[in-house]
Amino acid sequence: MDKYDSFHADWESSEGPPNFDMEEHIRDTWSWFRDVLKSPKFVVAPMVDASELPWRVLSRRYSAELCYTPMFHAANYIKDATYRRENFPDTGDLEQGSPEFDRPLFVQFCANDINAFSTAAKMVEDRCDAVDLNLGCPQMIAKRGHYGAHMMEDWSNIRKMIEEARKVAKVRITAKIRKFEDESITLRYAKMLENAGVSLLTIHGRTRDQRGPNTGLADWQIIKKVKEALRVPVVANGNIQCLQNAIDCMEQTGVDGIMTAEGNLYNPALFFWNFTSSLPALSCIRGHVFKILHHVFQQEEYRDMRDMLAQANDFDEIGRVAEEAKRRLENLDENNEYTSPQIMDDLLMLPYWRCKPYVRPKPSETTENNSRKRNSGMIEENLKRKKHKEQKKAKYQEKMAKEVDSLRPKYEMCIKCPGNPRGLKCTFLFCKACCRKRLSMMIQIASVTEYTAKHHEKLI
Ligand SMILES: Cc1cc2nc3c(=O)[nH]c(=O)nc-3n(C[C@H](O)[C@H](O)[C@H](O)COP(=O)(O)O)c2cc1C
Ligand SMILES: [Zn+2]
Incomplete structure (x- = not known):
């Protein structure tokens, strides 16, 4: 007797050959992984109450290459329009899954019902790159609902859910699992999922x-071992808290990508290389601080800080201005009201310690009337002088306009080193140099992974 005795029959019945051409599936899957997903190595985990759209956008900005939605309940999703609107709208606001800023994206559902899962998958098929079946949630609520990791023994039901979803929805199906204590069961489980038709396994x-x-x-x-046993892409999850962990994990396991949850929450720039090693020019940083603190610096009592900033000679000195500003401004807002009003009038009403726009003063009204003189000779003289003055002014304005124009950025700037214009093709909004740097890091990681994989082939 072992604790899985009651499952063995079900498991064996679920382990039959695939109901599709596996060779073709593997070929298509890898071209999808490469060409559509762009071989993502850095993956942000599905996280309830955390991997929402704004967080995904932020994480992608800092090098995440594939994101998951939080887990949704398939049964609720298909029957409850309010649930859909609150979680992953299917009408009206279609920001989530937008090809412009929310891809690649996997939508994750928990489900234990064949029809609910395939129907839910069908409903989101156009707004994501894959639908993921949650087989990993260990929580009590999942135990009560019998989903997530609490159905990881129900292999034949899982297999039917995946097969039906593949048949009904024109979107790829993936799964996220936990391991069994027993290695051989884990490997059989992973293989069963591959034969059911998943396109990627986490x-x-x-x-x-x-x-x-x-x-x-x-x-x-x-x-x-799972990576070695499967032919579809495999993503590793667990214990990845920093970039080095990510690199180590890829090296040690040979997986195609690594996924982080907690590491990403504490540091969405986890996959980003050391930011301080490539700071923009001091003058750029100083410029940002001047603008952000503009309204503060208009107050006489903050003159000292303004001078400190003007004279700052390195990054640390600018940092001290920021700290000083924080210390002196932090407690001014008794209401702790930090939302930013949407309309200009309300914004301008904000106190000086809040960030708000700068409005240029209007040029002063014409002074012609004041300069009217009774003496006609004087008038002539004045007109001449005035004309000369205006010419001079026009010339000066032209020169200034040119100068200002030359200072104004002509392109959108790189988000990493705001001194350079963005490359047209870089999805990370980097300039050419930063984009190349990122690419070379990825190639390095890729070659290390490839090396370990090859090395391993030699060993076996
Ligand atoms: C706040 C939070 C929410 C999570 N929600 C989900 C979820 O919706 N679906 C899921 O499959 N896993 C969920 N997980 C588990 C993670 O995806 C991941 O498997 C787990 O945290 C282990 O990865 P880590 O060591 O990088 O944190 C969640 C984890 C956290 C911390
Ligand atoms: Zn750059």
Whole structure:
């Protein structure tokens, strides 16, 4: 007797050959992974109450290459319009899944019903790159609802759900699993999912019981074995808290990508290389601080800070101005009211310590009337002088306009080093140099991964 005795028959019945041409599926899957998803290595996990649209946009800005929505309940999604509107709207506001700023995106559902899962997948098929089945949620609520990791023993039901969704929806189906304690069961499980037709498998290297205080370290060894056993792309999850962890995990497991949840929440720039190593010019930073603190600097009592900033000679000195500003301004707002009004009049009413626009004063009214003189000779003289003055003024204005124009950026700037214009093709909004740097890092990681994979081939 083992604790899985009641499942063995079900498992065996679920392990049949695929109901599709596997060779073709593998070929298509890899070209989708490469050409549509662009071989994402850095993946932001599905996170309830966290991997919402704004967070995904922010994470992508800092090098995340594939994001998941939070988990949605398929059964609620298909029957409840309010639930859809609140989570992943299917009408009206279609920002989520927008090809312009929310791709690549996987929509994750939990479900235990064949019809609910395939119907939900069909409903989002146009607004994502894949629909992911959550088989990893270990929480009590998932136990009560019998979904997530609490259905990881129900292989034949899982298989039918995936097969039906593939048949009904024209979108790729993926799954996110946890490991079993037993290695061979984990490998059979992963293989069964591949035969069911998933296009990508994410494996979290922890068991269902490893949660809360028992979370412990994730097992990368089993992830490596799953990667070796499968032919579809495999993503590793667990214990990735910094860029070095990500690189180590790819090296040690040979996976195609790594996914982080908590690491990303504490540092959405986790995948970003060290920012301070490529700071923009001091004058740029100073310029930003001057603008942000403009209204503060108009107050006499902050003159000292203004001078400090003007004289700052390095990054640390500018940092001290920012700290000083924080110290002196932090407690001014008794209401702790930090939302920014939408309309100009309200914005301008804000006190000086809040960020608000700068409105240029109007040029002073014409002074012609004041200069009227009774003496006609004087008038002539004055007219001449005035004309001369106006010519001079026009010339000066022209010169200034040119100068201002030359200072104004002609292109959108790189978000990494705001001194350079953005490259036209870089999806990370980087300039050519930064984009190239990022690419070379990716190639390095890719070649390390390839190397370990090859090295491993030699060993076996
Ligand atoms: C706030 C939070 C919400 C989560 N929500 C989901 C979810 O909706 N679906 C899911 O599959 N996993 C969810 N997870 C689990 C993560 O996706 C991930 O598998 C787990 O946290 C392990 O990765 P980590 O070590 O990088 O945190 C969540 C985790 C956190 C911290
Ligand atoms: Zn740049």
